[in-house]
Amino acid sequence: MRLANYFNSILSSLFLVLSFLTLALASPGDDLYAFSDCIYQCEQITCRKNPYNLIQEEFYQEFLDQGVEIHYYNPNWEFIKMPLPFFLRVLGWNCESNCDYQCQRIITNERYKNNEEIYQFHGKWPFLRxxxxxEFFSVLxxxxxxxxxxKYGFKKILKIINNKNLPILLRQQFYNILVVxxxxxxxxxxxxxxxxxxxPITEHLDYYLAGATILSSFHALGARLFEFYKQDKILYRWSFTIICISAYIYHVQRLYFDWSYTYNMRANIFVGLCQNIFYCLIVFKLxxxxxxxxQSEPTKVNLNHLNYLNxxxxxxxxxYSRxxxxxxxxxxxxxxxxxxxxxxxIFDFPPICFDLVDTHSLWHLVTIIPAYMGWYDWLIWDVFENVWDDLKKSETKKNE
Known part of the structure; x- marks a missing residue:
């Protein structure tokens, strides 16, 4: 009971932090008068070819008498002339979206010069394009x-599955890893x-597939932990698979009809925590x-793992090689x-290194480490040396 309460308190704290981060998406930069004025100036001059500043200057008193709104004009703000370069148009930039980007950069540079706090715009930091x-560094x-x-996951697993010299039952044990x-x-x-x-469509696809990655890993680890690969557990295996697929369909449907950052974060964090618990239990068993x-053979140390690690x-x-x-x-x-x-x-900060690198891009950098540093090598070792060994033992008992 104490363990359950402890786990729930951790989960609640994470949800509270994530909820706070979600509320922070209402970016203060969007409400800056200078930002609004900059966008207006850019769109009027570059998109609509409207020299409103000259008209305002000429009819300034008349506009005041008639109550016409006078828009701020800053002669130091410079904008890219139309038409946009080809490489920008290929990526879907138009005059309005380009004005938005340019004004983010203009206002941010002014705040840098004045030693003022750097704000987000539309829920994102003002990166250098x-x-x-x-977000160049995140893309890299x-x-x-x-x-x-x-290279270290898909190619290796596919090569094993296509190896006709291996028993088909052994090759089948890699299907879950291949799907992941x-x-x-x-x-x-x-x-x-x-x-x-x-x-919106690229954001939604990113979120949908991120959820699919977490849930597919959860499915693979759950099947491994509860030994659903054994022939006598085929009903459990299919039931678990159907539950995971149904959960994902519900997740996508929920987001499609009610796009909620809070729900998405909570769902992914919850499944991710369960996934890490599965990791720990598998490691404990092994x-x-x-x-x-x-203990049974003190003079003999198993070194079969050396055939798999790099x-x-x-x-x-x-x-780890011992x-x-x-x-x-x-x-x-x-x-x-x-x-x-x-x-x-959680510890977010404005982009550094010429406004190219932020915490999210560094998080993507960290996620390279497991795949490169031998995570798939460990999975291959586990199947060959542990899963396959269990399968052979269960088949032997069945034939006895």
Whole structure:
């Protein structure tokens, strides 16, 4: 009961923080008079070819007498002339959206010079645009995640599945991992597109596929933890799969009809926490298994894991290479890194490095680490040395 209460208190605290962050989406930069005046000036002069400042200057007194609104004009504000360069038009920039971007940069630079607080606009920091890309560093990090997932996850798993020399029952155990890598790659593609150009459709696809990644990992880990790969648990396996698919359909439907940042955050955090609990339980079971093996044969240390790990792509190789018992703990290291990286989303700050790098892009940088530093190598080892071993034992008992 105490453990449940402790878990609920942590979950409630996270939800409170996320709710606060969601409320912060009402960006103070949008309400700045200077920002509104800048957009008006840009659109009138560059989009509508309306020299309103000259007209106001000529008929200033008449406008005052008639109660016509006088708009502020700043001769120091300079804007890109029309038509826009081709590379901007290719990415969907038009005169109005380009004015919005230019005014974000103009107002931000003025606030920098005056040592004033930097504000967000439309729920985002005022990043420096590169080749028409809104969040250049986030795009690079999303592509980095896509690359490592493809190279060290998808290609390796697909090669094993296509290896006809392996028993078909063994190859089938990699299907869940393959699905996770495919969903994850699509998620990073959606992330790349969203950070390139922020539209409602690109934002929604990014959120939908991020949720699919978390839930597919939850499904794969749940199936592994509860040993649904065994033939006598086929009913449980299909029931668990149907529940996860149904939950995802509900999640997408809920967001489609009621786009709620708070709900989306809470749902992903909750499933992510359950996923991490599954990680810990799997590690605990495997550690106990190899611990008992070492106790039964003290002079014999299991080193089969050395056939799967890459010493150039593993953290603390001198520690984790000592025995399979220690190697079972490796996911805890990777999970800790990811959780620490996730804390960056809470301690947000204005972009640095020429207004290109923010906490979200650094979070994407952190998520490259698990895939590159041997997460998929650990999964492959687990299937070959643990799952397959369990399957062979269960088949032997069945035939006896």
């Amino acid at each position: 590169v080749f028409g890309i809104q 990090m999303s592509l980095g995640n896509l690359y490592v997932t493809y 890598t495919i969903v994850t790659m699509f998620a990073w593609i959606a992330s790349t597109v969203f950070h390139t150009r922020d539209y 550690y106990c298994k190899y611990y008992n093996l070492e 010493f150039k792509r593993i953290i603390l190789p001198s520690f 025995s399979s018992k220690l190697y079972t703990l490796y996911p805890l290291m990777l999970c800790t890194i990811v959780i620490m990286g996730m804390m960056l989303e």
